[in-house]
Amino acid sequence: MDIKLWTLHLLKVLFPPQVLLPDIVAIDIGLTVATIVIGAYLTKTRKWGWLWHEWLTTVDHKKIGIMYLIAALIMLFRGGVDALMIRSQLIAPNAHFMGAQQYDEVFTTHGTVMIFFMAMPMIFALFNATIPLMIGARDVAFPRLNAISFWLFAFGAILLNISFSIGGSPSAGWMSYPPYSELLYNPGVGENYFLLSLQIAGIGTIATGINFLVTILRMRAPGMSLSKMPIFVWASLITSSLVLFAFPPLTVALGLTMLDRVFGASFFTLGHQGMPMMYVNLFWIFGHPEVYILVMPAFGVFSEVVPTFSRKALFGYEAMVGSLLAISFLSYGTWVHHFFEMGAGPTVNVFFGLSTMLIAIPTGVKMFNWIFTMWGGRIRLTVPMLWQLAFIPTFVVGGATGIMLAAVPGDYQYHNSYFLIAHFHNVILGGTVFGVLSGMYYWWPKMFGWNLNQRQGTWAFALFVGGFWLTFMPQYFLGFEGMTRRMATYPAGLGWTALNVWSTVGAFVMGAGFVVMVYNILWSRMHPDWDTTGDPWDGRTLEWSLPSPAPEYNFARIPVVRSRDEWWSMKQEGRTDEVKTSEATVRPIHMPRNTPMPIMLAAAFFVGAIGLIFGWFWMAILGGVGVVAALAYGSFADYSEIEIDAKKVLKTEAQLGRVES
Amino acid sequence: MDHEDRQPHRIPTGHGDEVELAIFSPKMHQTHFPSLQITGYLLSIILTLLAFGMVAYHWMPMASLIPVILILAFIQAGLQLGIFMHLREGRGTTWQIPVLALAVSIGLGIVGFSIWIMMFKSGVS
Ligand code: HEM
Numbered sequence: 001m002d003i004k005l006w007t008l009h010l011l012k013v014l015f016p017p018q019v020l021l022p023d024i025v026a027i028d029i030g031l032t033v034a035t036i037v038i039g040a041y042l043t044k045t046r047k048w049g050w051l052w053h054e055w056l057t058t059v060d061h062k063k064i065g066i067m068y069l070i071a072a073l074i075m076l077f078r079g080g081v082d083a084l085m086i087r088s089q090l091i092a093p094n095a096h097f098m099g100a101q102q103y104d105e106v107f108t109t110h111g112t113v114m115i116f117f118m119a120m121p122m123i124f125a126l127f128n129a130t131i132p133l134m135i136g137a138r139d140v141a142f143p144r145l146n147a148i149s150f151w152l153f154a155f156g157a158i159l160l161n162i163s164f165s166i167g168g169s170p171s172a173g174w175m176s177y178p179p180y181s182e183l184l185y186n187p188g189v190g191e192n193y194f195l196l197s198l199q200i201a202g203i204g205t206i207a208t209g210i211n212f213l214v215t216i217l218r219m220r221a222p223g224m225s226l227s228k229m230p231i232f233v234w235a236s237l238i239t240s241s242l243v244l245f246a247f248p249p250l251t252v253a254l255g256l257t258m259l260d261r262v263f264g265a266s267f268f269t270l271g272h273q274g275m276p277m278m279y280v281n282l283f284w285i286f287g288h289p290e291v292y293i294l295v296m297p298a299f300g301v302f303s304e305v306v307p308t309f310s311r312k313a314l315f316g317y318e319a320m321v322g323s324l325l326a327i328s329f330l331s332y333g334t335w336v337h338h339f340f341e342m343g344a345g346p347t348v349n350v351f352f353g354l355s356t357m358l359i360a361i362p363t364g365v366k367m368f369n370w371i372f373t374m375w376g377g378r379i380r381l382t383v384p385m386l387w388q389l390a391f392i393p394t395f396v397v398g399g400a401t402g403i404m405l406a407a408v409p410g411d412y413q414y415h416n417s418y419f420l421i422a423h424f425h426n427v428i429l430g431g432t433v434f435g436v437l438s439g440m441y442y443w444w445p446k447m448f449g450w451n452l453n454q455r456q457g458t459w460a461f462a463l464f465v466g467g468f469w470l471t472f473m474p475q476y477f478l479g480f481e482g483m484t485r486r487m488a489t490y491p492a493g494l495g496w497t498a499l500n501v502w503s504t505v506g507a508f509v510m511g512a513g514f515v516v517m518v519y520n521i522l523w524s525r526m527h528p529d530w531d532t533t534g535d536p537w538d539g540r541t542l543e544w545s546l547p548s549p550a551p552e553y554n555f556a557r558i559p560v561v562r563s564r565d566e567w568w569s570m571k572q573e574g575r576t577d578e579v580k581t582s583e584a585t586v587r588p589i590h591m592p593r594n595t596p597m598p599i600m601l602a603a604a605f606f607v608g609a610i611g612l613i614f615g616w617f618w619m620a621i622l623g624g625v626g627v628v629a630a631l632a633y634g635s636f637a638d639y640s641e642i643e644i645d646a647k648k649v650l651k652t653e654a655q656l657g658r659v660e661s
Numbered sequence: 662m663d664h665e666d667r668q669p670h671r672i673p674t675g676h677g678d679e680v681e682l683a684i685f686s687p688k689m690h691q692t693h694f695p696s697l698q699i700t701g702y703l704l705s706i707i708l709t710l711l712a713f714g715m716v717a718y719h720w721m722p723m724a725s726l727i728p729v730i731l732i733l734a735f736i737q738a739g740l741q742l743g744i745f746m747h748l749r750e751g752r753g754t755t756w757q758i759p760v761l762a763l764a765v766s767i768g769l770g771i772v773g774f775s776i777w778i779m780m781f782k783s784g785v786s
């Protein structure tokens with residue numbers, strides 16, 4: 001074939017008109033410049049080796065946690081910019097700041113990024129940063145698999161994010177329902193990007209679920225029975241099991257959709273007796289447990305934050321665990337509430353309406369547990385505690401509107417209106433995001449070794465929470481007024497304008513809160529307030545018995561646990577010397593060795609995915625071969641560990657002042 | 662100290678010897694050819710193709726199709742558990758019973774409820 005024609009064709013596939021909008025081109029140029037500057041900086045300061053050895057090939061859970069956190073904050077920025085674009089379009093009737101197609105792409109990316117590439121990694125950041133430290137372990141059960149999970153997530157995120165400059169973004173919403181996601185109605189590569197990026201990140205997520213299940217069940221320090229675990233660990237255990245059961249249906253739904261689009265199958269198509277509603281069913285079998293995957297870790301964070309800053313043991317530990325278990329079990333029996341309007345029939349709808357309402361009971365139990373923990377305690381209003389105080393009323397409103405949506409006849413009115421939008425932002429922002437931010441501020445000194453400035457943190461908090469209420473309360477009323485979700489623009493004269501203006505103003509206030517938070521982080525980095533004690537909050541659980549940040553092996557000496565808040569009892573009973581080593585007791589420590597296999601594996605997945613997205617099957621096969629090669633390399637050549645000898649351990653511990661004479 | 666001779670009732674010393682990092686005890690030194698695993702792998706592929714063929718090429722009337730596919734699914738699940746999930750080996754077999762029961766009930770629940778939901782015994786829609 002004529003090479004010139006061929007190149008022209010390739011350029012057309014890679015750069016269709018929708019990626020050549022001026023704003024996108026400007027962003028492309030900005031990102032290219034930024035990449036060049038960062039690359040030049042790394043070369044000039046000779047940091048490539050450092051990056052590779054310390055970060056890209058690491059299997060240390062603490063570093064993986066930090067990488068998850070940074071990635072999640074970047075994705076929060078990306079998703080936030082999308083949100084501001086949506087709100088800018090809606091500030092006035094008949095606004096055409098974006099065309100309808102671009103508007104669809106932006107809200108699709110917003111939802112997908114926020115759920116899968118912001119909230120999930122934020123949660124895994126907290127798991128990685130804290131779980132081994134809280135249970136007295138030296139790493140997770142499968143450290144290399146942990147790195148594989150991270151890199152699969154990272155390459156999945158990159159895949160979704162490049163879609164807007166190469167080939168075109170997905171536009172079928174974060175749920176990607178057929179028939180609109182069908183090839184017939186949605187040609188182009190955007191939807192394929194969606195499918196493949198979630199599929200790749202999803203493999204990583206399932207692996208993380210398994211990893212933390214095994215870690216928590218099998219690697220606790222001696223004496224830490226299940227009933228002595230911190231609640232955050234319980235929440236993580238239950239979240240991990242939810243991941244294990246919930247993600248496979250998503251994998252199936254995405255996989256079959258891919259077969260439909262790429263290989264001409266007809267599982268969910270309108271024609272050929274496909275069953276589009278089956279996609280919806282499968283998606284929500286995943287989707288409803290997913291919302292609890294998002295919120296349970298936040299419940300866990302608050303169950304650590306409240307006792308620490310109230311100086312009291314958690315009220316009703318058993319009730320807390322019981323309600324977590326009840327919620328996780330019930331969350332498998334409610335998924336139809338997302339599609340009552342499909343019309344499966346009154347019996348089906350009533351069944352699922354009732355099962356949904358039942359969830360409010362264990363959730364209410366938890367609310368009272370936190371309140372009773374604070375009751376009569378000596379409360380310190382630190383930044384993590386402020387986030388938790390804002391969480392309680394916000395989440396109560398979100399739960400109450402959830403009950404309204406669960407009432408079937410009511411839902412026929414509210415469904416897919418702005419009322420629904422307000423509901424789930426109320427629970428996801430007010431629950432998950434407030435929770436992970438609380439956790440981030442709480443464990444920051446443990447992760448990095450320096451504290452975040454409290455005053456700036458309070459400002460960020462105030463702006464964010466104020467902006468949040470201003471954004472989403474008007475949306476409930478917009479829903480009552482009949483404004484449906486996903487409208488690219490709306491006519492004047494319907495009484496929607498003022499409410500939309502408030503909502504947009506609120507969104508920008510929230511954006512200002514995010515900017516202050518980033519400033520808070522950067523400022524505190526440049527004026528570090530080092531945490532030399534390892535226990536800046538006067539904490540209760542084992543991670544605070546370690547120096548900040550913990551040495552690579554975490555515990556030179558594995559603690560023997562006797563009570564629930566072990567570090568607190570050590571402090572109360574004057575047993576804190578138990579965490580120290582001595583010349584007589586120190587032992588060499590085995591740790592897993594760094595490996596390039598995880599990043600290679602994920603890169604191979606990436607190449608294969610690009611092949612499938614564009615229908616270049618030679619490239620898909622190449623990627624597949626790469627995956628097999630990386631796995632083979634990993635199985636035969638790569639398993640190894642290092643031994644940190646006793647002298648080195650002793651020296652490190654002595655520098656940290658943790659050696660008994 | 663070896664991993665294998667550890668007794669559950671031994672009093673831990675708190676020096677790391679009780680911590681299990683799975684990466685440190687890979688069972689890699691099996692020498693025999695994994696013929697069981699390969700048979701299992703081939704059987705799973707055959708079962709999948711069978712199910713696919715039955716739907717795609719209408720080998721069977723609708724009424725018997727669903728039960729037959731469910732039976733195939735059970736065989737498939739049994740294969741996976743028995744051959745790849747190490748159900749028959751390992752410590753704490755009693756532990757596995759509640760977990761397995763949960764998994765089975767969730768699995769059956771998903772399939773059963775989905776069939777119920779998709780039957781559309783609907784007055785309104
Ligand atoms: C008392 C607790 C809750 C109840 C009763 C409840 C009920 C509901 C109902 C009935 C719907 C469907 C409404 C419709 O589509 O018309 C819904 C949607 C939704 N809920 Fe909740 N919910 C609760 C808690 C949560 C929590 C904790 C989260 C997440 C952390 C959450 C996230 C969502 C999301 C993401 C959607 C809709 C997604 C979409 O359609 O794009 N909900 N909720």
Ligand SMILES: [Cu+2]
Pocket residue numbers: 287288291334335337338
């Ligand atoms: Cu739901």
